[in-house]
């Protein structure tokens with residue numbers, strides 16, 4: 001049995017997207033991992049499943065899965081790609097809520113990523129501690145954008161050096177995405193993210209949102225910030241009037257194709 005997929009990318013963070021409104025695809029862990037596998041499958045940082053929405057006000061329901069099979073409540077770069085694929089500035093239904101999208105006059109894709117969650121049990125952390133400076137070397141700040149993020153502000157190298165261990169620190173009962181930032185100015189940072197369930201990626205949209213939120217909370221950044229990552233840059237705006245985080249950047253459709261899944265079980 002063959003299933004149609006779209007391959008898309010946002011700043012080099014890449015995705016296999018399957019629209020289950022038109023394809024019957026009951027993903028098993030094996031099939032999802034194989035689709036993400038760059039040697040034996042199509043290859044991507046996350047698998048994105050699209051379904052008909054079941055909430056008023058939504059145009060499309062979106063679920064995000066890492067190559068290790070874990071499901072993520074948010075994926076900023078993939079959200080922009082879904083908005084570009086569906087067109088007409090759709091409202092995305094995710095497990096983190098309804099995310100409106102928009103197109104800028106310059107033709108970039110914007111997504112309202114909603115409000116960050118700042119309390120320890122919302123990140124989540126393992127116990128009641130302040131999320132502004134965690135008891136870890138480098139003292140990161142933590143928040144959730146629908147998925148857990150810890151942001152360090154002492155340079156980018158830690159992501160590749162310590163990311164795998166930090167992702168699984170006991171402080172993070174659901175693991176965490178580990179963002180490592182270098183502050184260039186109050187409105188420009190360079191960021192590298194070790195992603196939960198995926199490892200180092202060329203860009204991380206929710207990680208960029210979390211880094212700006214955590215930087216503003218620390219008094220290090222302005223609310224409108226350019227986040228430069230290895231794959232390119234996003235504009236992030238943590239809006240003061242309603243606490244929402246806007247993320248603006250590119251989204252590219254690379255190709256579409258058919259992939260063999262053996263039977264419905266996938």
Ligand SMILES: N[C@H](CCC[C@H](N)C(=O)O)C(=O)O
Nearest residue numbers: 072075076077147196205206
């Ligand atoms: N690995 C992340 C999901 C993908 C996030 C990233 N690709 C983005 O653009 O936000 C997690 O498990 O929370």
